[in-house]
Amino acid sequence: MTETLLRGRLLTFHREPADATDTDAYTYIEDAGLLIEDGVIAAAGSYAEIAARAPAAAVVDHRPHLMMAGFIDTHLHFPQVQVIASWGAQLLDWLNHYTFPEETRFADADHCARMAAAFLDQLTDNGTTTAVAFCSVHAASADALFAEATRRNMRMLGGKVMMDRNAPDGLRDTPQTGYDDSTALIARWHGQGRNGYVITPRFAITSTPEQLDMAGALAAEHPDCHIQTHLSENHAEIAYTAELYPEARDYLDVYERHGLLGPKTLLGHAIHLNPREVDALAATGARPVFCPTSNLFLGSGLFDEARLRSRGITSGIATDVGAGTSYSMLQTLNEGYKVLQLQGQALHPMRAFHWATRGNAAVLGLEDRIGTLDPGTEADIVVLNARATDAMALRAERASTLAEELFILQVMGDDRAVEEVYVAGVPRKTRAKMPGAEVRAPEPA
């Protein structure tokens, strides 16, 4: 048994804080010990108490930094690591001009492997320990992602996109091959180690009704798999979907008719919803996912979190790289704060940090395994430094409460504020940017 004892300040959430005064929603310990045994959190409490219990443990002193559960990113695209920051287009043009051509490169297994390593390095350097990823149409892209995640013992959810129309040559499957490839990937990876397969029809525009039937069949055959797709991101997308599915009552109804909605369904964006669609989200328990940096970057619109919350609908929050502009969940919370500000909705930092950790875990139904620092859960941990830059340190001189410190991290933080990341108890922050350090994803010769 390997025992590691982390020392530092500790914050973990038990439920979503109702407001800034809701101190029962979390535990904060000024001088804490976090005991890790074989990749699992064995104990958390005051340092003196935990150290007495584990005298032989190797101690890593992270004081004065803040230990939290690792961040969870509930929607992003692994094959878009070289699409991020592509200029000047809204959704459909952005897909056709930048994204689809780049995704065709994932037909090459060597490219997939190199990008998978680079992708997971970016996630962990930013403090993200679990992600829900869209792969490309190629089964090899999902194989590469899961193989690399397995090597790192990282809890990873993902799936190959099913897309059989309105995409270029080399980037379309068929209803049958999409079904067969997904079935084989589920057999290979779902529930293997920390991997979970996600049935992934890309969105209504790139799937025929026959393909969505097959996706619905997969969902019925594998009820423990998540499902992910996109919903009502952009007005042109919604109009085109209505043309392609004239019998559907609205965009969400396309997915509803094909048996794709339930509590394990993740719907990226969900911005422009009519009242019937909100009713159907509430009735089915499907989960909208807010992608603020992407929604601003593509000019898609403003996600109305309060409207959904008022109906008991719980949303995830995510980067949506590569339409999203940062791998950092801190920067995602920053832009999320601003999108909600534009609608008169204040996102308190306590709620924000709950959202990126236990909140997103609960959206995935995984809060008993990840998203907290509770004993018995997996030791995925981020160590944050609110004084990581000169500008942050200057601001922090005038901060006296935990909420103020968190808000500095939320607004000014990024990968520089991530001191260390533990994935199943193993430190994973790469030092590749430092002179002489190992470069994990070298250019091919």
Ligand code: GUN
């Ligand atoms: N809708 C369908 N595919 C995509 C994608 O790759 N990114 C975004 N932002 N929206 C999509």
Ligand code: ZN
């Ligand atoms: Zn997306």
